[in-house]
Amino acid sequence: xxxxxxxxxxxxxxxxxxxxxxxxxxxxxxxxxxxxxxxxxxxxxxxxxxxxxxxxxxxxxxxxxxxxxxxxxxxxxxxxxxxxxxxxxxxxxxxxxxxxxxxxxxxxxxxxxxxxxxxxxxxxxxxxxxxxxxxxxxxxxxxxxxxxxxxxxxxxxxxxxxxxxxxxxxxxxxxxxxxxxxxxxxxxxxxxxxxxxxxxxxxxxxxxxxxxxxxxxxxxxxxxxxxxxxxxxxxxxxxxxxxxxxxxxxxxxxxxxxxxxxxxxxxxxxxxxxxxxxxxxxxxxxxxxxxxxxxxxxxxxxxxxxxxxxxxxxxxxxxxxxxxxxxxxxxxxxxxxxxxxxxxxxxxxxxxxxxxxxxxxxxxxxxxxxxxxxxxxxxxxxxxxxxxxxxxxxxxxxxxxxxxxxxxxxxxxxxxxxxxxxxxxxxxxxxxxxxxxxxxxxxxxxxxxxxxxxxxxxxxxxxxxxxxxxxxxxxxxxxxxxxxxxxxxxxxxxxxxxxxxxxxxxxxxxxxxxxxxxxxxxxxxxxxxxxxxxxxxxxx
Amino acid sequence: xxxxxxxxxxxxxxxxxxxxxxxxxxxxxxxxxxxxxxxxxxxxxxxxxxxxxxxxxxxxxxxxxxxxxxxxxxxxxxxxxxxxxxxxxxxxxxxxxxxxxxxxxxxxxxxxxxxxxxxxxxxxxxxxxxxxxxxxxxxxxxxxxxxxxxxxxxxxxxxxxxxxxxxxxxxx
Numbered sequence: 001x002x003x004x005x006x007x008x009x010x011x012x013x014x015x016x017x018x019x020x021x022x023x024x025x026x027x028x029x030x031x032x033x034x035x036x037x038x039x040x041x042x043x044x045x046x047x048x049x050x051x052x053x054x055x056x057x058x059x060x061x062x063x064x065x066x067x068x069x070x071x072x073x074x075x076x077x078x079x080x081x082x083x084x085x086x087x088x089x090x091x092x093x094x095x096x097x098x099x100x101x102x103x104x105x106x107x108x109x110x111x112x113x114x115x116x117x118x119x120x121x122x123x124x125x126x127x128x129x130x131x132x133x134x135x136x137x138x139x140x141x142x143x144x145x146x147x148x149x150x151x152x153x154x155x156x157x158x159x160x161x162x163x164x165x166x167x168x169x170x171x172x173x174x175x176x177x178x179x180x181x182x183x184x185x186x187x188x189x190x191x192x193x194x195x196x197x198x199x200x201x202x203x204x205x206x207x208x209x210x211x212x213x214x215x216x217x218x219x220x221x222x223x224x225x226x227x228x229x230x231x232x233x234x235x236x237x238x239x240x241x242x243x244x245x246x247x248x249x250x251x252x253x254x255x256x257x258x259x260x261x262x263x264x265x266x267x268x269x270x271x272x273x274x275x276x277x278x279x280x281x282x283x284x285x286x287x288x289x290x291x292x293x294x295x296x297x298x299x300x301x302x303x304x305x306x307x308x309x310x311x312x313x314x315x316x317x318x319x320x321x322x323x324x325x326x327x328x329x330x331x332x333x334x335x336x337x338x339x340x341x342x343x344x345x346x347x348x349x350x351x352x353x354x355x356x357x358x359x360x361x362x363x364x365x366x367x368x369x370x371x372x373x374x375x376x377x378x379x380x381x382x383x384x385x386x387x388x389x390x391x392x393x394x395x396x397x398x399x400x401x402x403x404x405x406x407x408x409x410x411x412x413x414x415x416x417x418x419x420x421x422x423x424x425x426x427x428x429x430x431x432x433x434x435x436x437x438x439x440x441x442x443x444x445x446x447x448x449x450x451x452x453x454x455x456x457x458x459x460x461x462x463x464x465x466x467x468x469x470x471x472x473x474x475x476x477x478x479x480x481x482x483x484x485x486x487x488x489x490x491x492x493x494x495x496x497x498x499x500x501x502x503x504x505x506x507x508x509x510x511x512x513x514x515x516x517x518x519x520x521x522x523x524x525x526x527x528x529x530x531x532x533x534x535x536x537x538x539x540x
Numbered sequence: 541x542x543x544x545x546x547x548x549x550x551x552x553x554x555x556x557x558x559x560x561x562x563x564x565x566x567x568x569x570x571x572x573x574x575x576x577x578x579x580x581x582x583x584x585x586x587x588x589x590x591x592x593x594x595x596x597x598x599x600x601x602x603x604x605x606x607x608x609x610x611x612x613x614x615x616x617x618x619x620x621x622x623x624x625x626x627x628x629x630x631x632x633x634x635x636x637x638x639x640x641x642x643x644x645x646x647x648x649x650x651x652x653x654x655x656x657x658x659x660x661x662x663x664x665x666x667x668x669x670x671x672x673x674x675x676x677x678x679x680x681x682x683x684x685x686x687x688x689x690x691x692x693x694x695x696x697x698x699x700x701x702x703x704x705x706x707x708x709x710x711x712x
Binding site for chain 2 (some may be wrong): 065066068069070071073074077078081083084085088091093095096097099291336
């Protein structure tokens with residue numbers, strides 16, 4: 001049993017130790033006792049100190065002595081020391097260790113070592129990033145998305161823009177000022193915000209001396225200190241663009257040249273398909289480029305020329321397959337036109353090779369040679385035409401005779417000839433003059449052409465003598481035709497000269513080895529007709 | 541007046557040679573036996589205050605020599621504290637803890653637990669670590685270049701579980 005006072009004291013200390021608010025009052029008769037006051041003060045100090053330490057308040061003055069208060073002071077000292085150590089670690093000093101708190105020391109030191117290791121790894125990673133950042137061959141920058149403030153840049157950026165470190169004082173330099181077109185930055189930001197990255201966006205920007213650059217920007221949205229930033233790699237394609245522009249200009253010039261050239265310029269692969277054809281083809285053939293590109297080979301070339309094309313393609317394929325140089329082809333081709341006519345063209349085809357010597361196709365130039373063809377035809381015509389009468393001349397007659405004689409010798413159709421001469425033509429010339437004589441010759445040829453058949457060849461044999469070659473004609477038929485000719489002339493009234501007659505000698509092929517034979521027989525017949533009084537037909 | 545005995549680090553001798561069997565350790569009681577018998581006799585000769593002053597100055601002399609031979613010179617407080625903590629622990633002299641350090645103000649609060657001088661001593665009404673006060677002041681002066689006055693504010697002998705020292709640079 002204990003006394004009532006002792007119980008009151010115990011109740012008071014119990015409340016002091018256990019209750020949040022102490023409502024118990026110590027007995028009055030002991031409240032001035034020194035021992036009671038000392039214990040009371042110690043317990044109150046313990047209460048306050050424990051509360052302060054529990055709340056993390058390490059600045060509470062723990063006054064008093066004794067084991068428990070000493071231990072609290074020791075705890076406070078430990079916590080203060082831990083605070084100091086933590087601050088030193090936070091400042092980057094990882095050499096501090098805790099040696100006095102048992103398992104906690106080991107855990108804390110282990111955490112510090114891990115932290116140091118992590119910081120070291122981070123530092124290494126940062127150092128590695130810095131090295132990579134600086135050695136990226138393309139201009140690379142980190143900028144704030146919000147306002148374009150430059151946060152970091154590499155040497156390549158300085159080299160590209162010519163800005164110095166002094167110019168690029170980080171934090172005050174704004175990348176936005178370099179944009180030539182502000183709308184490009186808006187596009188950049190919009191894309192970056194929408195996708196989190198930007199790939200190969202073409203932008204134009206100024207360098208230090210206001211020189212213009214063109215760059216391909218690839219960016220990634222990154223977060224630094226909670227704010228969005230852009231890590232951007234800028235490939236300077238200014239020179240590339242200049243070269244591209246030059247190439248484009250050059251290509252445009254060539255295209256302009258090709259498009260406006262009178263000649264048709266085209267490229268073709270080895271399968272015979274056009275890969276390009278200049279618009280001048282429409283002027284040449286009436287078809288548009290699109291129509292020609294869709295045409296088959298048969299529609300592009302007339303049959304005779306198509307054969308040439310196939311032969312040319314076969315040669316080209318052979319050359320390419322065997323690594324032989326492409327032999328330039330030049331030939332005349334006939335091509336169908338949209339209006340149903342044909343046009344003669346001269347085509348020159350050569351091989352196209354890439355820089356590394358690889359065959360890539362054929363380049364052709366097709367030229368309209370219609371006029372040349374006409375001219376050649378005219379020259380040919382003139383060479384075989386008698387200038388005065390516009391009938392064939394002696395050259396054409398000789399060629400034709402030779403031709404028919406050979407045919408006849410080969411067993412083909414026989415032929416006949418008529419040689420005719422104007423009777424007393426000298427008298428016409430003498431009486432009316434040579435001009436009238438010439439007129440008689442012209443009118444006579446007209447009469448001959450009116451009477452002979454299509455395919456018969458009428459020519460001036462010499463002076464007032466004419467020769468008519470009659471293919472596939474017998475001697476009798478030739479004689480009948482000769483008679484009709486004689487009558488036609490005899491019945492015709494020539495201008496000024498009036499009536500004029502002709503004598504005719506007829507002969508037909510008789511296994512003659514040379515055309516002179518048949519001519520000789522016709523000559524003899526003509527001579528005979530002259531002998532017999534003129535204006536008559538004789539056969540030999 | 542020239543003394544008979546002038547301390548130098550060399551006077552600690554070659555312990556490895558001198559104590560081939562017992563080695564470089566002894567018991568803490570031996571250290572305390574020597575210190576407190578010294579203190580007793582000296583107090584009888586010159587009084588308490590003078591004795592405290594003698595122990596403070598002896599601690600400073602020891603601190604100077606200790607800094608010169610055991611601490612690598614550094615301007616970094618953290619490095620200095622780190623070295624000191626390690627060497628005090630390795631030599632079994634105590635566990636140093638920094639509670640507060642403001643070198644701009646020249647103020648520090650340090651504690652040394654399990655120290656050589658007083659840990660485990662019977663409780664009394666006075667702080668006893670005057671030797672440590674001098675020792676710490678010399679260390680801080682050597683580190684900072686400024687003289688420090690160090691006062692023990694809590695001591696095992698006053699019922700605390702650790703010795704707490706307040707150090708303050710003396711404005712010159």
